[in-house]
Amino acid sequence: MKIAIISDIHANTLALEAVLNQINSFGADKIFCLGDILMAGYDPNGTAKTILELDNLEIIQGNTDKMVACFSQELLEKAKNKFPCMGYALEDDLKIIDEKYKDFVRNLPENRYIEINGLKIQLVHGSPRQQDENIYPNLALNDVEKMVENSNADLILCGHTHIPCGYSLNSGKTVVNVGSVGRSMTEDKMPYWALLEINNDGTFQIEHKSVNYDNVKVSEIIKNRNFKHSDDLAKMYIRSN
Ligand SMILES: [Fe+2]
Secondary structure (H helix, E strand, C coil), X not given: CEEEEECCCCCCHHHHHHHHHHHHHHCCCXXXXXXXXXXXXXXXXXXXXXXXXXXXXXXXXXXXXXXXHCCCHHXXXXXXXHCHHHHHHHHHHHHHCXXXXXXXXXXXXXXXXXXXXXXXXXECCCECCECCCCCCCCCCHHHHHHHCCCCCCCEEEECCXXXXXXXXXXXXXXXXXXXXXXXXXXXXXXXXXXXXXXXXXXXXXXXXXXXXXXXXXXXXXXXXXXXXXXXXXXXXXXXXX
């Protein structure tokens, strides 16, 4: 069975479409989405519509989905102080996101277990112990082990940091951060996802994938949304060199 895993789309429909085309070319049977579909991009409603039309989708809630769904003035002010372009993007997003999509992400689970051919898989956004914990590349194996110690899964799939990476732990668990479709923090700024292939005996292979898309166009559209600090958000889509 082939499963495509996507995460952190962040209202970037162009990037999502490029990834879905690539996923189709691999003939995936299912798609797992690890959250953060709506906030701080250019097209939250279009992205949500595209996600909801997918067949064989399993989806969980990301930390920024929760911010959109459980918004409060206090949370907004905190976000504006901590990371201004995200806070002001959230404020602007709240004006345009359809209530039905807010309800949709509000009701998503924070994590879930799925078993396929005996392989126990856990879907999380940040880590099994915290929705917004960062599983970055080059962490000490013992630290990652602690982050996943409350998980019973063989394979833990996560996103949140927008940087793909993976760990084979001494406990036998495998942890894969699939990266971000919509606002990649990799040097190339391209959308990342992962292709998981599970054999009949439960053994598996998993590989990071990426695809080209028009990041310059998306950056321009975001800049033109014209909320405070939208130019800072727009810069995050462009390579620094
Ligand atoms: Fe994210």
